[in-house]
Amino acid sequence: MRRSTSRRRVRSGRLQLHSGVSLTSLMDILTCLLFFVLKSFVAGGEVTAPPPGLALPRSSAERPMTTSLVVAIDRGSILVGSERIASVQDAEASPELLIAPLATRLEAARAQMENIRRLQGSDSTGTRMVTIQGDENIEFRVLQKVMYTLNQSGFQDIALAVIKGS
Amino acid sequence: MNVFIVLIPMLLMSAVFIEIRVIEMSLPDVAPAAEPPPAEALDLVIRILPDAWVVEGRGVAAQVIAIPPPAGRTSATDATSHPLTQALARIVEEHAGTRDVRIAADPTTRYQAIVTTMDLARAAGLTDVGLESTEQAQ
Numbered sequence: 001m002r003r004s005t006s007r008r009r010v011r012s013g014r015l016q017l018h019s020g021v022s023l024t025s026l027m028d029i030l031t032c033l034l035f036f037v038l039k040s041f042v043a044g045g046e047v048t049a050p051p052p053g054l055a056l057p058r059s060s061a062e063r064p065m066t067t068s069l070v071v072a073i074d075r076g077s078i079l080v081g082s083e084r085i086a087s088v089q090d091a092e093a094s095p096e097l098l099i100a101p102l103a104t105r106l107e108a109a110r111a112q113m114e115n116i117r118r119l120q121g122s123d124s125t126g127t128r129m130v131t132i133q134g135d136e137n138i139e140f141r142v143l144q145k146v147m148y149t150l151n152q153s154g155f156q157d158i159a160l161a162v163i164k165g166s
Numbered sequence: 167m168n169v170f171i172v173l174i175p176m177l178l179m180s181a182v183f184i185e186i187r188v189i190e191m192s193l194p195d196v197a198p199a200a201e202p203p204p205a206e207a208l209d210l211v212i213r214i215l216p217d218a219w220v221v222e223g224r225g226v227a228a229q230v231i232a233i234p235p236p237a238g239r240t241s242a243t244d245a246t247s248h249p250l251t252q253a254l255a256r257i258v259e260e261h262a263g264t265r266d267v268r269i270a271a272d273p274t275t276r277y278q279a280i281v282t283t284m285d286l287a288r289a290a291g292l293t294d295v296g297l298e299s300t301e302q303a304q
Contacts, residue, residue, distance in 0.1 A: 027167070027170075038177060057278040058281075060245055061188060061189045063189070136276065139276065143297075163187070
């Protein structure tokens, strides 16, 4: 009786040893997952992702986002790329439509873009697109000032970033 | 193996699973033309008030459409049956070829309300949308 139970233990011990998760299959799963995640990262990743804490408005717009200079307006600050340029409170309080620090930064960005275009040998008077990523709760006066500043800085093509759906 | 275990959560955290779309618009030239729009132009304006939209235009009777609660929310499926879209679609039918509309918003109007109004105007076939403040319009 004792012998038979010890044999069973040995057998079950061996079985456990062989029935562990196969590393090859696991690697296959992880590789698939990695490619999937990488693809979604490339398709809608760093360039298009709004800064944390910024909730884009919802819309039924269908046009996909293209890579361009991004001006983000969250509840506290105005950012160009990931660089904080001005505060929303200052922009709201200012009686002028032009946001001076933003205009300075945009001028620099435009000069840089024109330099790149010149080095590439393409037409320097091409369209300059800016994507505005505004929080759904910002007030129109802030958006108006940002758009006015963009216009004055030579960026006339605007894309308002939104989240698809209701 | 360890690299995979580190890479996957890192990429998952940075990946964006929401679909971002854009509404494209062109701003007017810095030095706008001094001449006013032609007299026969419809000059359609949607004013966003706290509780209603007001649709105005040359030769069009002003219409007041209440903003249904919850304000500022709509979807593509119900956009065509929305009262504002229907009112705008009727105007577009009567004045064929109309594509331009101006949205006049109060300085304190929320961005979501403006985007919703733009969606409804686009659903009615008004694709060239301009924004203006009611402060400068009055």
